[in-house]
Amino acid sequence: MLSPETLLLFITSSTLLALAPGPDNLFVLAQSMTNGARSGLLITLGLCTGLLVHTSAVAFTILKFLGAAYLLYLAWQLLRPHHSDTPKNGAKPLGPAQLYRRGIIMNITNPKVSIFFMAFLPQFTDPTLGNVTLQLLLLGALFILSALVVFGAISLLSGSIGKRLRQTPRVETLLNRMAGTVFAALAVKLLVSER
Template sequence: MFDTSTLLLFTTASILLALTPGPDNIFVLTQSALKGKLVGIVVTLGLCTGLVVHTSAVALGIAAIFQASALAFNLLKFAGAVYLLYLAWGAFRAGASTLDNDTSREVSLSRFYLRGIIMNVTNPKVSIFFLAFLPQFTNPENSSLPLQLVALGGIFILSTLLVFGAISLLAGVLGQWLRRSGRAQTILNKVSGVIFAGLALKLATASR
């Protein structure tokens, strides 16, 4: 379906993009530091599930709607911004005792998995990015174009899973050390709230 050079170029680009600071990997970083590496990995799985949705949207042509319709784009991005503000509010309200009792072993992991999905799916810029990025590595003469898009999306998701998984592990170790201090816990939560609020503002002001 793809030649070796195309696969190598696409995989390298995918890994570099996953490493580039953005809403998703920052989200993984903060959640891992605050809640532990297991929660970070679960959030990563949720984000990657969201990428499955975006890949399907591109393969089916649905992503083109967000590129063509300002209304659809704005509705989805504002929904995402509101959700991020909700997360920011929760982070600002939480204190050291909340963090101490809300470890990865006691919280509902499904909640963080769903949080990752919502975080990713409600960002229409991901679909538009996929719409612009994935077709560059396809060749209509090789096989079905939708099938190629799905395959490329799968490689991108695997690259993201590996990179974000590594971020989760590293941030989780750092967070474990920081969470021994009540003051550090509070500071981590406030920083997380500021990051969420900043991401909400960035998403709300994003354009196609």
């Protein structure tokens, strides 16, 4: 079994990595601001579920293009005229399953998460302490827990702020444009990223 010191160092590192600005926490922030904390929390659950996929190696280039395409689609949805995910304009809001699925897709199409899992987690294992696969599963579970706490906090805070800001239609349009721009920028960043 891993030592308490190793586990503490890993949890601290995982929490700091989850706090560092990146596609996942920016995605949660943008969705929570535009659609509320509940949307952000459902996306957080999806993102954390998507982390389970990264325990195996996945093709970097395929994921890069799929992830960029999905982000561009989300950006287009937010930037097109008369867009709203809220019922105010007659549009049907996204349901819990759609939000959860959106989080999963966002996470599994982010190749940097796969690279992180392949490069970061093994540094905290010790073959002399027993089964390395079990150690990796434990570390993966701890990372998911850290991400869940951080992204959940982002969802609640940004959802609360967004709720106040969305009470003005002009501000709501501005929030949608900002979120769409964030998604487009993340797509471009993902496309130009290297292995």
